[in-house]
Amino acid sequence: MINLVVALGEQLLQRLALMGQALLMLVQSLRVLPGKHGLSRLTQQLYVVGVQSLIIMLVSALFIGMVLGLQGYTLLSAYGSEQAVGQMVALTLVRELSPVVAALLFAGRAGSALTAEIGLMKATEQLASLEMFGVDPLHRIVAPRFLAGLICLPILVAIFSLVGIYGGHIVAVDWLGVYSGSYWGNMQQAVDFGEDVINGMIKALVFAFVVSWIALYQGYSCVPTSQGISTATTRTVVYSSLAILGFDFILTALMFGGA
Amino acid sequence: MAVNGIIEIHNLSFFRGNRAIFKDIDVSIAAGKITAIMGPSGTGKTTLLQLIGGQLQPHCGAVQLFGQNIAQLNRKQLNQLRGRMGVLFQSGALFTDLTVFENVAFPLREHTQLNDQQLHDRVLLKLEAVGLRGARDLRPSHLSGGMARRVALARAVALEPEIILYDEPFAGQDPIAMAVLQRLIKGLNDEMQLTSVLVSHDIAEACAIADRVILLGEGRVLAHDTPEALQTSTDPAVRQFMHGEADGVIPFHFPAPPLAAELLCSNASAADKQGGLL
Numbered sequence: 301m302i303n304l305v306v307a308l309g310e311q312l313l314q315r316l317a318l319m320g321q322a323l324l325m326l327v328q329s330l331r332v333l334p335g336k337h338g339l340s341r342l343t344q345q346l347y348v349v350g351v352q353s354l355i356i357m358l359v360s361a362l363f364i365g366m367v368l369g370l371q372g373y374t375l376l377s378a379y380g381s382e383q384a385v386g387q388m389v390a391l392t393l394v395r396e397l398s399p400v401v402a403a404l405l406f407a408g409r410a411g412s413a414l415t416a417e418i419g420l421m422k423a424t425e426q427l428a429s430l431e432m433f434g435v436d437p438l439h440r441i442v443a444p445r446f447l448a449g450l451i452c453l454p455i456l457v458a459i460f461s462l463v464g465i466y467g468g469h470i471v472a473v474d475w476l477g478v479y480s481g482s483y484w485g486n487m488q489q490a491v492d493f494g495e496d497v498i499n500g501m502i503k504a505l506v507f508a509f510v511v512s513w514i515a516l517y518q519g520y521s522c523v524p525t526s527q528g529i530s531t532a533t534t535r536t537v538v539y540s541s542l543a544i545l546g547f548d549f550i551l552t553a554l555m556f557g558g559a
Numbered sequence: 560m561a562v563n564g565i566i567e568i569h570n571l572s573f574f575r576g577n578r579a580i581f582k583d584i585d586v587s588i589a590a591g592k593i594t595a596i597m598g599p600s601g602t603g604k605t606t607l608l609q610l611i612g613g614q615l616q617p618h619c620g621a622v623q624l625f626g627q628n629i630a631q632l633n634r635k636q637l638n639q640l641r642g643r644m645g646v647l648f649q650s651g652a653l654f655t656d657l658t659v660f661e662n663v664a665f666p667l668r669e670h671t672q673l674n675d676q677q678l679h680d681r682v683l684l685k686l687e688a689v690g691l692r693g694a695r696d697l698r699p700s701h702l703s704g705g706m707a708r709r710v711a712l713a714r715a716v717a718l719e720p721e722i723i724l725y726d727e728p729f730a731g732q733d734p735i736a737m738a739v740l741q742r743l744i745k746g747l748n749d750e751m752q753l754t755s756v757l758v759s760h761d762i763a764e765a766c767a768i769a770d771r772v773i774l775l776g777e778g779r780v781l782a783h784d785t786p787e788a789l790q791t792s793t794d795p796a797v798r799q800f801m802h803g804e805a806d807g808v809i810p811f812h813f814p815a816p817p818l819a820a821e822l823l824c825s826n827a828s829a830a831d832k833q834g835g836l837l
Contacts, residue, residue, distance in 0.1 A: 425652035432612055432646045433666045434638030 322517040329438035329446065329516075341444040349410045349445065350452030354459070356409050357402060361460040364401060365467020368392055372468070373476050382472075386483035387490035389468035390461075394491060394500045395556070398460040400548050403507035406453050407540035411515035414445055415536040418519030419529035427520075442516050449512030450505070457504035499555045506547055511540045565590040565722060565754050566611055571620035573606060580606050582778040583620070588771075593748050593755040595765040595786075598775035599800060604758040605649070607775070608724050611756065612646055613637055624722070642670045645715030645723040649730060651707040653699040653714070659686070660695040663714045670718055685713040689743060705736030712743060716751065723747070725757035729764045737761075741768050762801060766790070774800060 334342070372385040418441065421427050427437040465487070472478040491497065515536045522532035564587035573581045580603040588594045596604050609615045610622055613629045621628045624640060632640060653662050663682045667673055673681065686692040689709040699707055708728065715723055728744065729737050745768045748755045759765040766772065766786035774782040774789065774797055782789055782797050789801055799807035815821070 424650050424655070425648040426654055428609075428614060429646070429648055429652035429654075431614060432641055432644075433669055434641045435669055436634075 321521065322513065325438060325442065325517055325520055326446070326513060328436075329442040332436070332439050334443065338444070341440075342447055345444045345448035346452060349414070349448040350456065353406060353409045353452070353456060356405055357456050357460055358463055360401060360405055361398070361463035362467040364397060365389060365393065365464030365469075366471045368397075368464070369468035369471030369476075373472050373478065382476075382478055383482040384486050385468065385472045385478055386465075386485075386487040389472070390465055390487045390491050391496060393461045393464040393468075394496045396500075396548070396552070398457045398464060399500055399503035399507060400544060402457045402460045403453060403504070403511060403544045404541055406449075406456065406508075407511045407515070407544065408537055410449065410452075411511050411536045411540050412533045414449075414512070414515040415519040415522070415533045416529055418442070418445075418516065419522040419524065419532050422520070422522065423524035423526075423529065438520075442520060446512045446516055449515070450508050453508030453511070454501055454504040457500065461500070499551075502555075503548065503551050506551060507544050510543045510547060514540050514543065564588045565625060566756065567621075567623040567626075568610075569621050569623070571610065571617045571622065573603070573610065573615070573617050573619075575606075579778050581617075584778075584780050586773060586780060586783070588754065588756060590754050591748075591752055592770040593744065593757065593768055594771045594773060595769035596756065596758045596773045596775060597760055597762065597765060597800070598781070600760065602775045602777070604760075604775060605726055608646075608726055608756070608758050612644065612724060613641070642666075642718055643721050645718065645720040647708070647711050647715045647723065647725045647728060649726040651699070651704075651711035653702075653707055653711055655699050657699075658695065659691065659697050659699070659702070659710050662699070662710060663717050666714060666717050681717065685717050686710075688716075688747075689713045690739075703736075705732050705739065708732070708736070708740060709743065712740075712747075716747060716753075719751065720753070722754045722756070725755065725759075727758055727760075729759055729761040737764055744768055762803070776800070 368389045369385060372388040373382050376382045376385055376388065418427075421437075421441065427441065430437045430440060469480075469483060473480045473483050518532040518536045518539075522528045566586070566588040568584065568586040571581055571584050571586075572579065586607075596607060598604055606615065610617055611624070613622070613632075616630055621630060623629070625643070627636075627640065629637060629640065653659075654665065657665065660682055663685055664678055667678055667681060683692055683695070686695055689712055691706060691709055691713065694702065694706065694710070699710070702710065725744065728740050732740065741764055744755060744757065747753060748768075757765060757769070766789075769786055772782070772784060772786050772789050773780060776796055781800075782792060782794065784792075789797055792798060792801065795807060798804070805811055
């Protein structure tokens with residue numbers, strides 16, 4: 301029994317030490333202001349992290365919106381209130397599904413790529429070589445990628461909501477014959493900018509922070525072998541997904557729990 | 560041992576976990592010479608190089624470069640010091656997202672204020688020295704292993720350093736590439752009056768160009784002498800390594816309990832398990 305407690309305590313201390321290291325990495329990488337080429341490095345990462353994740357976001361958003369439209373219509377028409385399908389689709393997307401699904405996809409698409417890229421840089425001694433040229437790899441490699449993640453995910457979430465709402469429109473209005481005016485009108489009435497849209501964006505920002513941080517730390521601290529990189533990449537996706545879902549519950553409770 | 564070496568290591572100890580990689584070693588590396596650090600795999604040759612480069616901090620003792628203890632430098636001073644030192648990594652460590660030209664230009668862009676024309680000329684001269692001026696627009700992924708190492712060498716000397724550290728420059732190279740690298744290392748050392756430190760276990764290649772050899776083993780410096788003296792050394796550990804004998808003072812077997820005892824023991828425990836199952 302004592303042994304169990306000791307082992308548990310040891311594990312806990314190790315985890316705490318790791319989190320401390322991860323925090324230190326983040327603080328060190330963001331401590332210095334970007335240099336003269338900072339903006340071009342950021343732009344490049346915005347393209348890799350954001351623009352290249354666009355296709356998967358667009359396709360997923362369209363399908364999720366269509367499914368919501370279909371499910372919403374079937375459910376609501378039983379009560380004769382299928383005109384409210386627009387408001388249901390929009391609220392579901394803006395409050396919950398867009399931030400969560402986009403963040404999960406982002407962890408799989410961009411997060412894993414970041415981990416693998418930095419892990420490989422470490423394995424091929426590129427990080428060590430930067431250091432020997434007097435360039436801080438945290439500042440040069442980690443910081444622009446972190447900022448790019450932080451900027452891109454909220455934008456992707458907004459696009460996700462937009463496309464999802466159009467997906468719902470395609471099914472509910474164009475296919476099942478809900479009146480277009482009530483689709484948009486009910487949505488306008490029900491969705492509150494501060495309550496729903498801003499809160500959804502706050503979620504997106506929190507998820508962006510967590511996913512980018514996990515991905516970069518896993519890459520930066522991985523064992524520089526092929527197995528180490530594969531473990532780190534897996535961890536990025538698993539930890540990010542769990543963190544997204546966990547934080548989503550906490551944030552939802554804080555934002556909408558009282559109402 | 561000379562006290563005025565360009566690289567001075569005093570009473571250095573370094574541990575990985577509980578395992579001592581180095582126990583209280585002293586090394587002095589003379590300026591203007593090629594010094595080869597040799598020893599069996601896993602004796603910490605690369606670790607020693609990382610300690611010299613300041614990528615690792617010793618747990619005890621001090622590493623002095625140009626008379627300065629690198630543990631006591633702040634980040635800026637350390638970076639300045641690193642500007643006077645080139646490193647050739649084992650894998651070459653070229654930046655895969657940059658062309659050959661940009662790779663060689665990288666340290667110049669970071670450390671100097673050269674204008675584009677000066678930068679261009681300097682990079683081409685360095686590439687010419689390693690025979691790869693024509694490959695300047697290629698990406699590192701299009702280079703052979705030997706070529707990548709030559710580009711890395713051009714990059715390492717771009718700032719005209721005073722010390723250059725080579726990590727296993729000959730590992731995995733074909734005979735021609737090896738000869739080319741040997742010639743380059745020797746040539747650069749003599750022309751630029753560099754101090755070269757090279758880590759290797761390719762005895763013939765390293766001894767052919769080295770002025771001094773430091774032989775590491777079991778966390779100690781086994782020998783520090785000229786290659787000729789080591790070839791004729793009577794020390795059993797030195798002899799074993801220099802002549803490539805499979806078994807000797809450095810044992811063939813990883814430490815283990817006697818084979819007979821272990822076989823009997825595992826039979827017994829297997830029987831136990833079977834007994835438990837039944």
